């Protein structure tokens with residue numbers, strides 16, 4: 001990923017999404033906001049324990065830096081599920097403070113309509129951006145371990161093909177910062193939710209202790225997208241671990257649950 005600063009806010013961007021003037025996207029970082037520790041400083045999560053005034057101010061700073069109207073941003077109360085909403089018009093119930101979400105129960109969005117930014121919020125879960133430049137269709141996805149086990153990123157790609165006539169060979173993917181295998185130990189119950197047995201793939205590896213595995217959510221999403229037909233060369237992994245880089249990104253595990261949220265925001269310019 002590349003990093004850039006605008007109005008004192010630092011953003012990360014996928015290199016493989018840079019060649020399309022009609023598409024904008026950012027992964028936010030912690031920098032440039034107003035929230036105090038442990039939410040310092042650009043916390044975009046409403047139900048984290050941070051004050052609503054701080055979060056609201058952070059969204060205003062974000063809106064100014066990105067030159068987007070918060071009233072048009074689509075987000076949802078996320079539930080670690082695999083449901084995606086295909087967005088064809090701006091939200092009916094606008095959300096100037098996107099903790100008051102227009103939607104509930106969706107962990108991903110797809111749109112082909114310019115002027116409707118899509119947003120998912122994360123703090124260890126994987127933010128995934130998909131884009132098909134010929135059809136000009138994008139998807140943003142929130143993929144924690146449950147969403148990844150349910151194949152939510154692949155489901156997004158399939159919906160782009162089936163409902164938006166996207167060519168799977170032209171879909172690009174950006175797999176953003178999340179907790180890495182270096183910092184993510186899971187037990188047998190989580191390991192069992194991934195179809196391939198541990199040791200037979202590159203994302204679930206046994207640790208020294210019995211029934212303990214390290215889980216690589218970014219690689220799991222990459223493999224699922226390849227199995228869905230995406231070209232490996234069009235998939236960019238960030239390789240950034242949120243827990244190892246908790247100075248830059250919020251990490252739920254790395255900070256023992258007391259932290260904020262960062263966001264993937266993407267849309268088509270009007």
Ligand SMILES: [Zn+2]
Nearest residue numbers: 182183241244
């Ligand atoms: Zn790490």
